[in-house]
Amino acid sequence: MSEIQVKSPVSITAECDVLVVGGGPAGLCAAIAAARQGVKVVLAERYGYCGGMATAGLVGPFMTCYDAEGKQMLIQGVFRDLVERLVKEGGAIHPSEVPTASSFTSYIGPGHLHVTPFDPEILKRVADDMLTEAGVDVRYHMQFIEPLMDGKRVAGAIFAAKGGLEAVTAQMVVDCTGDGDVCFKSGAPMLIGSDGNGKMQPATMFFRIGNVDLKKVDKDIEEHLHMFYRKDGVNYRSFHWRVAEARENGDWDLDRVSIGMFRGVKEDEWSINTSRVMHVDGTDSKSLTRGEMEGRKQVEVIFNFPRKYVPGCENAKLLSVAPQIGIRETRHLLGQDTLKLDDVLGAVIPDDAILLCANSVDVHGKFGPKSNQYIAIEPGKHYGVPYGALVPKEIEGLIAAGRFISAEPDASGAIRVMPPCMGIGQAAGTAAALCVKKAIQPAQVDAQELREVLKQNGAYLG
Numbered sequence: 116m117s118e119i120q121v122k123s124p125v126s127i128t129a130e131c132d133v134l135v136v137g138g139g140p141a142g143l144c145a146a147i148a149a150a151r152q153g154v155k156v157v158l159a160e161r162y163g164y165c166g167g168m169a170t171a172g173l174v175g176p177f178m179t180c181y182d183a184e185g186k187q188m189l190i191q192g193v194f195r196d197l198v199e200r201l202v203k204e205g206g207a208i209h210p211s212e213v214p215t216a217s218s219f220t221s222y223i224g225p226g227h228l229h230v231t232p233f234d235p236e237i238l239k240r241v242a243d244d245m246l247t248e249a250g251v252d253v254r255y256h257m258q259f260i261e262p263l264m265d266g267k268r269v270a271g272a273i274f275a276a277k278g279g280l281e282a283v284t285a286q287m288v289v290d291c292t293g294d295g296d297v298c299f300k301s302g303a304p305m306l307i308g309s310d311g312n313g314k315m316q317p318a319t320m321f322f323r324i325g326n327v328d329l330k331k332v333d334k335d336i337e338e339h340l341h342m343f344y345r346k347d348g349v350n351y352r353s354f355h356w357r358v359a360e361a362r363e364n365g366d367w368d369l370d371r372v373s374i375g376m377f378r379g380v381k382e383d384e385w386s387i388n389t390s391r392v393m394h395v396d397g398t399d400s401k402s403l404t405r406g407e408m409e410g411r412k413q414v415e416v417i418f419n420f421p422r423k424y425v426p427g428c429e430n431a432k433l434l435s436v437a438p439q440i441g442i443r444e445t446r447h448l449l450g451q452d453t454l455k456l457d458d459v460l461g462a463v464i465p466d467d468a469i470l471l472c473a474n475s476v477d478v479h480g481k482f483g484p485k486s487n488q489y490i491a492i493e494p495g496k497h498y499g500v501p502y503g504a505l506v507p508k509e510i511e512g513l514i515a516a517g518r519f520i521s522a523e524p525d526a527s528g529a530i531r532v533m534p535p536c537m538g539i540g541q542a543a544g545t546a547a548a549l550c551v552k553k554a555i556q557p558a559q560v561d562a563q564e565l566r567e568v569l570k571q572n573g574a575y576l577g
């Protein structure tokens with residue numbers, strides 16, 4: 116790639132204690148948690164709203180926040196506050212009331228206890244309200260370009276904004292970009308894809324449909340539930356008997372055998388998680404462009420399918436296609452500590468655990484385009500996410516949160532879903548505030564003190 120150098124003036128438009136870059140599930144919770152500690156927080160987000168994959172990707176529901184028996188809500192704190200607020204405003208159904216293996220879970224049982232259906236449009240507004248109430252200075256339409264470095268310390272960031280380049284200076288930066296853009300550009304060691312080989316989980320273009328007759332869909336599923344099975348890593352679940360029929364008729368040419376259809380807050384509105392675009396690199400605009408185009412083509416095939424083949428969907432209407440294709444995996448941080456697959460499956464809870472969770476290992480496309488690696492956590496077990504997995508090596512002034520924290524790629528397949536990302540975000544924002552108050556670096560945070568502050572702020576740590 117050839118390069119040119121550009122010299123543009125950069126206006127400093129904010130100075131703060133904690134700068135959170137990215138307003139997805141992790142960033143939203145990081146910013147609220149930091150601001151609740153009384154420090155001055157700026158949240159910079161490239162889109163015009165928060166939520167990340169939950170809004171821009173139309174991804175939903177929030178996956179389980181409970182233990183593997185569905186008894187104890189493990190992920191609480193800011194996540195629970197957000198859910199309760201959404202419920203109050205008609206934007207979610209409380210997970211305690213959501214049955215497993217039902218329309219809300221696309222009729223999937225294992226690993227899908229008490230998910231949280233939510234409305235992405237209401238989430239956007241509730242996120243604005245909660246951030247504003249916490250005192251966060253929210254800056255939308257700010258695309259992170261590069262960090263402001265003071266030696267090995269990140270001292271803020273430069274953004275591309277409508278009016279040109281803008282800088283925000285900060286004592287601590289929390290990278291919540293999903294892809295770890297700030298960590299990467301700061302020089303923190305990272306891997307790209309699984310084992311650094313560039314192989315990433317497939318991307319998916321979500322879309323939402325309305326005017327679905329729930330009773331008819333439920334009836335068809337009940338009649339065919341005995342036909343659900345899993346073979347060679349491929350799940351044959353909702354409507355695989357009808358997908359096979361469509362394939363025979365020439366109406367289905369995708370490498371998928373089932374349909375992931377998740378009922379939303381309103382009975383007739385469902386999210387479709389089925390398209391699969393292989394080999395999209397979410398850190399590369401050319402690759403992303405191919406993903407968006409291919410994703411939209413697949414959406415057309417998938418949308419036409421239930422209208423013709425699924426009882427109850429004859430009159431379904433397309434409500435929306437996600438503004439951006441869903442990216443499951445890009446970079447992984449190589450942090451001070453790493454969450455390992457063995458620790459996830461062995462239910463290890465380290466001394467510095469900042470989050471407990473029981474989310475299943477779910478690595479899409481692991482053995483080919485149709486397959487998943489899916490390992491549900493055994494009943495009664497859960498694991499802890501170590502604080503050290505949020506702390507980059509070599510670089511100061513920087514904390515990571517969200518799907519790219521330091522985890523073996525398969526272990527990342529467990530904590531990449533939204534409730535853990537929100538719990539990790541809360542921990543990162545709280546740790547950043549502690550660093551500011553004590554004038555220390557993230558590696559010097561006393562994990563026991565951090566755990567105490569998290570508990571005082573509603574986190575469940577056992």
Ligand SMILES: Cc1cc2nc3c(=O)[nH]c(=O)nc-3n(C[C@H](O)[C@H](O)[C@H](O)COP(=O)(O)OP(=O)(O)OC[C@H]3O[C@@H](n4cnc5c(N)ncnc54)[C@H](O)[C@@H]3O)c2cc1C
Pocket residue numbers: 136137138139140141142159160161162165166167168169171172174175176177178179257258259260291292293294296318319320388440441442443516517518519531532533534536
């Ligand atoms: C197809 C798909 C299906 C999924 N299904 C589920 C599911 O059913 N349930 C579940 O709980 N989870 C699911 N997940 C996982 C989950 O949605 C994500 O892993 C999670 O949202 C990650 O949260 P995050 O905050 O780390 O990153 P993101 O959600 O990606 O948020 C990152 C934020 O940072 C912003 N940003 C990125 N780069 C920059 C930049 N350079 N400058 C400024 N802002 C930037 C983005 O706009 C975004 O707002 C799914 C994911 C995908 C892709």
